[in-house]
Each structure stands twice: as structure tokens, then as C-alpha cells.
Amino acid sequence: MKQLPKEFYAAMEELQAVDFVLVELTLYLDTHPEDYPSINQFNQFAKERRRLKRVVESMYGPLQQYGNSYSDYPWNWAEGPWPWQI
Amino acid sequence: MWVYEKKLQYPVKVSACNPMLAKFLIEQYGGADGELAAALRYLNQRYTIPDKVIGLLTDIGTEEFAHLEMIATMVYKLMKDATPDQIKAAGLAGHYADHGKDLFYHNAAGVPFTATYIQAKGDPITDLYEDIAAEEKARATYQWIINLSDDPDLNDGLRFLREREIIHSQRFREAVEILKEEQGKKKIF
Numbered sequence: 001m002k003q004l005p006k007e008f009y010a011a012m013e014e015l016q017a018v019d020f021v022l023v024e025l026t027l028y029l030d031t032h033p034e035d036y037p038s039i040n041q042f043n044q045f046a047k048e049r050r051r052l053k054r055v056v057e058s059m060y061g062p063l064q065q066y067g068n069s070y071s072d073y074p075w076n077w078a079e080g081p082w083p084w085q086i
Numbered sequence: 087m088w089v090y091e092k093k094l095q096y097p098v099k100v101s102a103c104n105p106m107l108a109k110f111l112i113e114q115y116g117g118a119d120g121e122l123a124a125a126l127r128y129l130n131q132r133y134t135i136p137d138k139v140i141g142l143l144t145d146i147g148t149e150e151f152a153h154l155e156m157i158a159t160m161v162y163k164l165m166k167d168a169t170p171d172q173i174k175a176a177g178l179a180g181h182y183a184d185h186g187k188d189l190f191y192h193n194a195a196g197v198p199f200t201a202t203y204i205q206a207k208g209d210p211i212t213d214l215y216e217d218i219a220a221e222e223k224a225r226a227t228y229q230w231i232i233n234l235s236d237d238p239d240l241n242d243g244l245r246f247l248r249e250r251e252i253i254h255s256q257r258f259r260e261a262v263e264i265l266k267e268e269q270g271k272k273k274i275f
Contacts, residue, residue, distance in 0.1 A: 016096060023095075023149060027253065030142040031260040056093075063092050083094045084159035 001080040008059040012086075015052045021045050088148070095152040096246045098159040099239035105176035107240060108164040109194055110231050114247075115157045116191030116199040119223035125150035127204040127220060131213050136268065139210070139261045143217075146254050153247055158189055160240060210265055218258045225251035 025042040029035065053063060061076040062069030071077060100107075114120040128147035132140050165173075165187050173182045180196055191199035205216050228248035232241050 012093065013097060015093065019095070023145075024253070026145050027142065027149075027257050030145055031257055031264060060092075064089050066089055068089060083092060083155065084098075084162050 001085070002061075004081070004086070005059055008056070011052065011056050011059065015049070015056050018045055018049050018052055022049060088151075094156055094159060095149070096156060096243060098156055098163065098243045100160060100163045101237045101239045103167040103172070104164045104237060104240075105168040105173050105178050107231075107235055107237060108161045108168075109176055109178050109181075110234055111157060111161050111164070111194075112189070112192065113194040113227060113231070114224070115154065115161065115189065117193035117227070118203040119220055119227055120193070121150050121154040121157055121224075122191060122199060123203045124220060124224065125154060126201075127206075128217065130204070130206055131217070134208065135210050135213065136265060138264050138268065139214070142257055142261055146257065149250070149254075153250065156243060156247065160243060161189055164240070211262060214258050214262045214265070218255050218262070221251045221255035221258065225255070 022042065022045050025038055025045070029038060029042065032038065057063055057069060061079060062071060065077045069077075116122060125147050128143045128150065132143035132147065135143055168176075168187075170182065173179060181190070181192075184190075193199075205213070207213055207216070225248055228244055228251065232244050232248070235241055235244065
């Protein structure tokens with residue numbers, strides 16, 4: 001199992017925080033679909049998430065598969081640590 | 087389809103090995119008001135619910151799987167260094183005899199998960215009231231587990247999950263109002 005650099009933990013937490021905003025806005029917009037400022041905020045955080053995903057993946061490897069992330073050589077999707085092992 | 091993301095929704099930490107707490111927590115894994123029941127309940131109801139609520143049931147149902155993974159992580163971390171003696175002292179000898187340290191979908195008393203925990207009545211308001219009740223029951227369960235736990239790191243994660251139940255309950259209450267409004271409109275036209 002690969003060793004994760006110290007910076008990984010802070011970056012992962014930042015991604016979790018941004019994703020929390022996104023999940024909250026998702027559920028809120030499901031019942032308030034015409035709230036324009038909230039949709040703007042959602043799109044702004046969606047963009048920030050794309051940036052953070054790349055930062056985390058540069059230290060951790062792919063966060064998603066089925067083509068949603070690129071792979072290094074050798075295939076590093078199935079490589080630990082998995083979330084419950086961190 | 088669903089796409090797995092290799093990340094927890096919220097960081098899970100435990101202070102120490104504690105199989106007794108794992109025993110309580112398994113209630114939210116395979117219990118009547120646990121995360122598995124919640125995910126299966128919402129994702130099953132969504133196929134026939136009115137269109138305005140499908141998105142909400144899909145998204146909350148999906149979030150429940152992230153919570154299931156957090157509970158599993160808590161149980162795994164609380165159990166992984168436990169000795170057979172500690173497992174016995176925690177009242178988990180029966181679980182250990184059948185499953186070793188594997189997780190299993192049963193409640194805190196060892197009763198296996200059953201589909202009878204969830205309902206699908208074919209009536210949108212009835213189904214949403216069931217969903218609101220399920221969230222409130224899960225919130226209460228988290229509170230009882232927090233009361234039983236002396237692990238501050240674990241409680242941080244449990245408090246996050248307790249708050250999510252409140253949000254889900256509130257969103258479902260809004261969904262009820264949306265459907266009532268729709269039904270009202272039909273009468274006018």
C-alpha cells in the first residue's frame with residue numbers, strides 16, 4: 001500500500017468540504033429549482049471541485065473510474081489505501 | 087448507473103479499539119432505520135413518485151450509501167485490533183463465531199436485515215411521510231449512540247451523520263408541500 005504525503009490529508013479535507021457544499025446545494029435545488037443565486041454558487045463550487053480533484057489525484061491516484069479519471073502505469077485505480085484504510 | 091468515488095463523505099476517526107461501540111453502531115448499518123434501509127427505501131420509491139420529487143429521492147438515496155460507507159469505516163476501525171477476549175466482553179461472540187471480523191447487515195441485537203423494514207405504498211404522500219419518519223428515527227438512533235459513546239473522534243463523525251438526517255427530513259417535508267401544491271393545481275383546472 002502506498003504511503004500518502006502529508007499534504008494529501010489537507011487536500012482531501014478541502015475536497016470533502018467543497019463536496020459538502022455541493023451535496024447540500026444539490027438537495028436544496030432539488031426542492032428550490034428556481035433559486036438563481038444558489039445555482040450560481042453551485043456552478044462556482046463545481047468548478048472549484050474540478051480543480052481540487054486534480055490536486056488530490058496527483059497524490060492519491062484516481063478518485064473515480066469508468067473513465068472519470070485517468071490512470072497511471074501500472075493501473076492504479078485498484079491500489080490502496082482505500083477510504084476506510086486511511 | 088452509479089459511479090463509486092474513492093473517498094469518504096466526511097472524515098472518520100476513532101480514538102481507540104472499541105468493539106462495544108461497533109456493536110451499537112451496526113444498528114445504523116443493518117438495522118430498521120439504518121443507512122442501508124434508507125438507501126433501498128428511497129431508490130425504490132423513486133421510479134413511481136411524481137417527477138418533481140424523483141431528483142430528491144435519487145440524490146438522498148445516493149447520499150445514504152455514502153453514510154453506509156462511513157458507518158462501515160467506523161465499525162471496521164473500532165474492530166480491527168480487537169482480541170477474541172475483547173470481542174467476547176463486548177457481547178460480539180455470536181457475531182464473531184459466524185462472521186469473524188466481517189461486517190454483516192444485522193442490527194445491534196444481531197437480527198439480520200429484512201426488506202420488511204422498508205415500505206412502498208404506491209401513494210406519494212404516504213411514502214414521503216414514511217421517509218420523514220425514517221429520517222427522524224435515524225436521527226434519534228444517532229443520538230442514542232452518541233449518548234452511549236465516550237469516543238470524541240467517533241462522535242464527531244456521528245454528529246455529522248445526525249445532522250444529515252435533519253436536512254433529509256426537512257427536504258422531504260418540502261417535497262410533501264410540492265406535491266400538495268401539484269394536487270391542488272389539478273383541482274383548479
